[in-house]
Amino acid sequence: MNLALRDIRHNRARFALTTLGIGLLLMIVMGMGGIYRGLIAEATLLVDRIGADLWLVQASTRGPFAEISRVAGNLEDRARAVPGVASARRFVSHTVQREHRGRPLRIVVQGLSWPEDRGDWLPLIAGRPLRQAHYEMVADRSLGLALGEQVRLGKDVYRVVGLTQGMVGSGGDGLGFFSVADAQAIQFDEPPEATRLERAARFDRVVANDLGRVQPLLADRSAGTSANIPAFGQPLVSAVMVTVKPGANPAAVADTFRRWPDVTVYSTAAQKDLLLSGMVDKARRQLGLFRVLLVIISTIIMALIIYTLTLDKLHDLAMLKLMGARNRVLAGLILQQSLLIGALGYALAWWLGQYAFPRFPRLVVIQTPDLIALAGIVLGISVLASLLGIWKAMRVEPNKVLAT
């Protein structure tokens, strides 16, 4: 006859509530672990998915994710000339927060190096990659945009042609993919007045020096659009991504770039390292610490619950002792209940998590090794929590039966 189950059967409601409480607590522990994993996954997602071997960034910066990096757009062409390089793409990325349908819309604007890169590598769940150089975008589902929806960003309107899932930046905001030119248009969008003022200032600068005075035509050109001035370079980009030809040695290619004084080169692994050791490091440690605290708190709460359950049964335990029950009968009763509450709580946490975690605003990643580890921890918590109750049960005098 199992005393633990008999007691539970008799106090069903109480055990159900207790298990529910423990289950919710464990769900938070589980979720905290998932948020921790999600943070890491989101931080490194883009670096992983974009499929570059090497990253060329502004000299001596840790960009483009961990800090700002600015390199000339034509670095792309220089990189392509290096032996062993299969492709080089411009990387343009910045976050905008605009109003859309009366709600704030945060997009990580991601430039695709048109025409080489049309986003064929994107994990699309609907629609298609970009098909024209302008006014199209592929949006992540988390942005809440529908296929075919039109979004005004800056002076232009972009149509959502494709949807991805789970493509978010390190801050958890959804990615929007545009051609690089569009991405820059969004980034450098300035009002007409600013453009007029800039042109006027440019004209003044030119006519103020001898070049403008001896060549009036030059002064004229300077007052026009900047794209028509050959002396002006293309707008800057954040970085250039390089893929290495199959069979070529990435380290050797990287060595070539390392000799260029205007850039710093990182491998994809190094780029991920920068992200994890720098940008998300504190958040990661914070979550890790919080998780440890939660485990400790769960242990204490569970120990108190088991202890109170034991206190309530103290008279019965004394009676069993008086009748000559062995210590292992009493300890078994308490330990089994503790394990059962732990196990049911864990199952409940897992089950609730299936529903709750996908609804969290940021990615929650529940991995099997983490689940197994947590199961181990819950087992440990249950055993530890029962110790206090068992200790109390061992100390109760059989005489106590007579006291009441």
Add this chain to the structure above:
Amino acid sequence: MNASTPNRVAAVAAERLTKVYGSGNTEVVAMNDVSLQVQRGEVVALLGPSGAGKSTLLTALGLVNPPTRGRIAIGGQPVLDGDQPLTDLRAFRRQHLGFVFQKANLIPFLTAVENVQVALEINEVTPRQARRRALELLDYLGVAERAGNLPEALSGGQQQRVAVARALANDPSLILADEPTAALDSHRGRQVMELFCRVAHERGAAVIVVTHDHRALDVFDRTFEMEDGRLRPGHSA
């Protein structure tokens, strides 16, 4: 039943038991130089005013409240010398002793039959055998039809009979009952007392009953009276 038959081993033999509670100013001598022998098959009443030390003697014999001085042997086996156990007292309790108290003290989350069954199972009886024997006992005590009920659904008298069944479960050589009828009406009280006699006579157990109920004294083989921790044979025996 003759207590002085020399060739029989006493069910319980207590020799010069003294129990002192507390020390210094708060010292209470609850039991003073008490000696007692009860044979198997014998039913003995323990009378006396409140605070006389009856429960102290009973719990000492029950091996849950060791005396300060004196020796106790049960079924011929020495078990306590002063407060020093001479054997595993808990194992001894489950194999040889049965307890009944003023309150039934049934385990609230076990049904009537389970309450009896648990006493057998902690004594290594297989669950199936334990159940069969528990049902037999409940039948013997006339509460078989309530076997599946939780204690809260039983009347006081029914609870007490289940408690008696539990005390009898392991065929104890000594049954100790502390005011088992105090919570019952006199009719039910008498029934329980007669039950003890039947158990003692049919099963050969020794029974010691603490009671205040002088009307039921005729069922006992002997009576003892306690006063101020001292034990003397009662007059109505």
